[in-house]
Amino acid sequence: MMKSPSPNSEKGILYIVSTPIGNREDITLRALRILKEVDLIAAEDTRHTLLLLRHFGIQAPLTSYFEGNEFKKKEFILSKLKQGDRVALVSDAGTPGISDPGFRLIQIAIENQIPVVPIPGPSAVITALSVSGLPTDAFLFKGFLPHKSKKKRELLQKLEEAKETLIFYESPHRLSETLNDIFDLLGDREMVLTRELTKVYEEVLRGKVSEIQTLIRDRKLKGEMTLVISGKTRQERFKNRKNEKFQSSNTTPSEKI
Ligand code: SAM
Numbered sequence: 001m002m003k004s005p006s007p008n009s010e011k012g013i014l015y016i017v018s019t020p021i022g023n024r025e026d027i028t029l030r031a032l033r034i035l036k037e038v039d040l041i042a043a044e045d046t047r048h049t050l051l052l053l054r055h056f057g058i059q060a061p062l063t064s065y066f067e068g069n070e071f072k073k074k075e076f077i078l079s080k081l082k083q084g085d086r087v088a089l090v091s092d093a094g095t096p097g098i099s100d101p102g103f104r105l106i107q108i109a110i111e112n113q114i115p116v117v118p119i120p121g122p123s124a125v126i127t128a129l130s131v132s133g134l135p136t137d138a139f140l141f142k143g144f145l146p147h148k149s150k151k152k153r154e155l156l157q158k159l160e161e162a163k164e165t166l167i168f169y170e171s172p173h174r175l176s177e178t179l180n181d182i183f184d185l186l187g188d189r190e191m192v193l194t195r196e197l198t199k200v201y202e203e204v205l206r207g208k209v210s211e212i213q214t215l216i217r218d219r220k221l222k223g224e225m226t227l228v229i230s231g232k233t234r235q236e237r238f239k240n241r242k243n244e245k246f247q248s249s250n251t252t253p254s255e256k257i
Contacts, residue, residue, distance in 0.1 A: 011081065012039075012086055013116075014087050014105070014106070014114055014115070014116045015086065015088045015118075015119050016089050016117070016118050016119060018031065018094060018095040018120055018122055019091070019122070020121075021123070021124050021224075023199065024056075027052075027056070028119070028121050030119055031119050031121055035053065035058050035090075038086045038087060039060075040060070040063060040077070040080055040087045041053075041060050041061070041087070042087055042089045043090050044090070044092045044096075044102075046062045046064045048092055050062065060088075065077065066101060067101045070105070074105050078109070082114075089106075093122075094122055094124050095120070095123040099143040125141050125169075127198065128227075129228055131197075132165070133192065134165045134190065134228055135165050135230075135231070136165065138163070139164050139167055140162055140166050140167065141167040141168075142166065144168070145174075145178060149177070152178070153185060156181055157185050159186070160185060163231040163233075165229070165231050166230075169226055169227075170226070172223065175193075176213075178227070179212060179213050179216075180213075183210060186209070186232075189233075190206075191208070191212060192228040192229075193205040194226045195221060195223050195225045197224075197226070
């Protein structure tokens, strides 16, 4: 077992700093203090983070850390941490590491005994779940669904039996196809489509999959979306079992052979 190094050690510290997913008022006081105090901020999108920092009057050296440069950049950031620097990792929005490249930097920091300190705050997955009205005691967050239709459908098929509430990130131009796949493979379940949470055009659509399909049919939805879908309910499982029994009692002897 690897014990976490103390944040008071000689080594630097990697802070995982959550930032707003839309509304800037959602930043925490601690996040603001840490962003002011660190020696370096590693940001997924430096232009976006610069706007945030300017808004709060924070000046700090920035470096980029995104999907395309993460392999090269993590060595540079690690060298800073090894020389005792305090580095804040921020993503475009929300909590770093949740469906964005932060995870690899966190991994390499842990391997090098660098303390990793969470500065918690918003994340789209929890924000969407919190207003969904669907059970929150157990949920399965699958990040972005695969882009390739075959892989997406295979994943949905695997999730068909899951009792947990399901959560996916999805982009507007794949939404309609994804809803068709969800309807086909999971059935006409209760779901919640959340869009632009905490922003001016925040929207939360609740209903059966087919109702959401109807609601969005003539609309060109834009913006950031998170889908929350009911897990397989006891009722559905019961219905399926009854159907199975009904089918087997309806099969003729020759069909059973
Ligand atoms: N690390 C981020 C977090 O903790 O929320 C998520 C990063 S992921 C690259 C971005 C995706 O999160 C978007 O494509 C969208 O599906 C979802 N998302 C981000 N902001 C959102 C918002 N304001 N409302 C709904 N979904 C959002």
